[in-house]
Amino acid sequence: MNAVIKSLPVRSAALSAIIFAAFIAVWWLATAGTGAVATMDPEYAKLMGAQVTTGTSAFPTPGAVGAKLWEHLTNPFYDKGPNDKGIGIQLAFSLGRVLLGYVIAVAIAIPVGFVIGMSPLLSRAFDPFIQVLKPVSPLAWMPLALYTIKDSNLSSIFVIFICSVWPMLINTAFGVASVRKEWLNVARTLEVPPLRRAFTIILPAAAPTIVTGMRISIGIAWLVIVAAEMLVGGTGIGYFVWNEWNNLSITNVMIAILLIGLVGMALDQMLARFGRAVSFPE
Amino acid sequence: MGKFISIEGIAKRYPAPGGGQTAVFEDLWLGIGQGEFVCVIGHSGCGKTTVLNILAGLDEPSAGTVIVDGRQISGPSLDRAxxxxxxxxxxxxxxxxxxxxAVTSRWRAWPRAKVAAQAQRFIDLVNLTGSEHKKPAELSGGMKQRVGIARALAIEPKILLMDEPFSALDALTRGTLQDEVRGICTATDQTVFMITHDVDEAIYLADRILLMSNGPGARIAECVVNALPRDRTRADMHRHPAYYPLRNHIMDFLISRSxxxxxxxxxxxxxxxxPVVKPGIPEPQLAPALVAEGGPARRSGAPSF
Incomplete structure (x- = not known):
């Protein structure tokens, strides 16, 4: 029993729970009403609203957010027209765009990165382009995408593609270029043909670096989709946030923040697990 | 000459910083017979590893060629592990x-079961039975090198090239592995070219020990013929009358003459x-000049340390 209490995971979980409880308590205290602040004519009080008459904050209380969250979670997939869809549907739109743009980026970045990594010539030739395009904010591409593609949905997919392609391209090229010479020499002495060498030596050796690039990319893609959907509108969690801001529903904005964080964490953990599966101890 | 491996005048040169070229080694000639075990000893920087890499086909000489089994080599080959x-x-x-x-690289068409059987045979040969499914990270240094040996032998090469294979191992493991390698190589009559820093290892394993002078411009200074009987063991080889003359000759070379x-x-x-020298064997055809100078061939068997 003592050992269980002393173990690091148990203690850290307990501390996490305390931090969470403290956060909720501070939040609750800050948003709780202070009671009647002034006696006034009931008709006038009605006009002024609860903020003035009872000292209640306009910021939602933890209870209000919890209740609304429960409402969303119990009915995530309703569709009552273009401006009122369940949060599950909105998240699904965002995830769909991210995954589509991301898969296209994987399909292009990994083979191209492989070729660049194998050839010092191509590596040097592509380097200036990669260095210039990499730091460009993905949203800067949006007008160009809207102008050429002429479709807001495809434009946001393109923006996801363009932001996730660079980390994967760079990491793949780096991982392929830095495969240990002795492993390549093993392949050479065994007269392994090039294609078999690529799949049996270079790919497994570079896989941990490639997956690290994929993990960075999915994180960036999930960051960018919110901003992109705020711009193009229509559907998605980013649009939901902007729409609720226009509705002045701070409660819904906070719920969206929580869900964006949870989904992002899930995506990151999936790739972390994949990374552990392809890593090898030396 | 009819040698199985014939190294013909190879050199390795690099551009020197001040213009011109520096030769690591120059004009190297060597013949190795089939089934012969040849060790190369020399200080770091004399280009031993480069010679081995050229033999393996992993590196190219700046001049000269290497002929194996009647054919000039061009790149690596499964015949040379x-x-x-x-x-x-x-x-x-x-x-x-x-x-x-390695086995599937050698025999592409072999079915899975045949590949596994061949691999298992060599895992057993190097005494790794039971560790088949371990990853290299779970093995000790000696076991890893055993896997390396098994991998090289499993493709049944004509020539085995070893680059200081035991130098990273502790003395006890090294001894055991030397015994195993010697056992396997004598039993299969394997042609071996090995680089080492360890004089006793060379004496125990090799039929012939090549002494390389220091680089740049390294050369094969001498071919030392190992006079110890073929059935020598690690336990008794130092009691053989030819052992100390041989060892002292090599040590003298490494310390001063290299x-x-x-x-x-x-x-x-x-x-x-x-020059071919046979320390420990008083042979009449030994160059009289060498004997008169009190050369190493005359040294008595008394250990000096």
Missing amino acids: VIFQGHALLPWRSVMGNIAY KSFAADMAADYDPRHP
Whole structure:
């Protein structure tokens, strides 16, 4: 029993729970009403609203957010027209765009990165382009995408593609270029043909670096989709946030923040697990 | 000459910083017979590893050629297996996976079961039975090098090239592995070219020990013929009367003559036929000059340390 209490995971979980409880308590205290602040004519009080008459904050209380969250979670997939869809549907739109743009980026970045990594010539030739395009904010591409593609949905997919392609391209090229010479020499002495060498030596050796690039990319893609959907509108969690801001529903904005964080964490953990599966101890 | 391996006048040169070229080694000639075990000893920087890499086909000489089994080599070949100094196992594959990878590279059409059987045969040969499914990270240094040896032997090469295969191991493990390698190589009559820093290892394993002078401009200074009987063992070899003359000769070379070789190279030094010496065997055909100078061949068997 003592050992269980002393173990690091148990203690850290307990501390996490305390931090969470403290956060909720501070939040609750800050948003709780202070009671009647002034006696006034009931008709006038009605006009002024609860903020003035009872000292209640306009910021939602933890209870209000919890209740609304429960409402969303119990009915995530309703569709009552273009401006009122369940949060599950909105998240699904965002995830769909991210995954589509991301898969296209994987399909292009990994083979191209492989070729660049194998050839010092191509590596040097592509380097200036990669260095210039990499730091460009993905949203800067949006007008160009809207102008050429002429479709807001495809434009946001393109923006996801363009932001996730660079980390994967760079990491793949780096991982392929830095495969240990002795492993390549093993392949050479065994007269392994090039294609078999690529799949049996270079790919497994570079896989941990490639997956690290994929993990960075999915994180960036999930960051960018919110901003992109705020711009193009229509559907998605980013649009939901902007729409609720226009509705002045701070409660819904906070719920969206929580869900964006949870989904992002899930995506990151999936790739972390994949990374552990392809890593090898030396 | 009819030699199985014939190294013909190879050199390795690099551009020197101040213009011109520096030769690591120059005009190297060597013949190795089938089934012969040849060790090369020399100080770091004399280009031993480069010679081995050229033999393996991993490196190219700046001049000269290497002929193996009547054919000039061009690049690596499955006929010439390399045991790397740093074992060079693929860490994402198991012991069985590493050896099976080599076996399938050799015989592409073999069915899975036949590949596994061949790999298992060599895992058993190097006494790794039971560790087939371990990853290299789970093995000790000696076991890793055993896998490296099994991988090289499993493709049944004509020539085994070993680059200081035991230098990273502790003395006890090294001894056991030397016994195993000697057992396997004598039993199968394997042709071996090995680089080492360890004089006793060379004496125990090799039929012939090549002494390389220091680089740059390294050369094969001498071919030392090992006079110890073929059935020597590690336990009794130091009691053989030829052991200390042989060891002292090599030590003397490494300590003093390897440095000064280039300066006081004999006028009749022929790179195609470096002097052959047989320390410990009083042979009449030994060059009288060498004997008169009190050369190493005359040294008595008394240990000096």
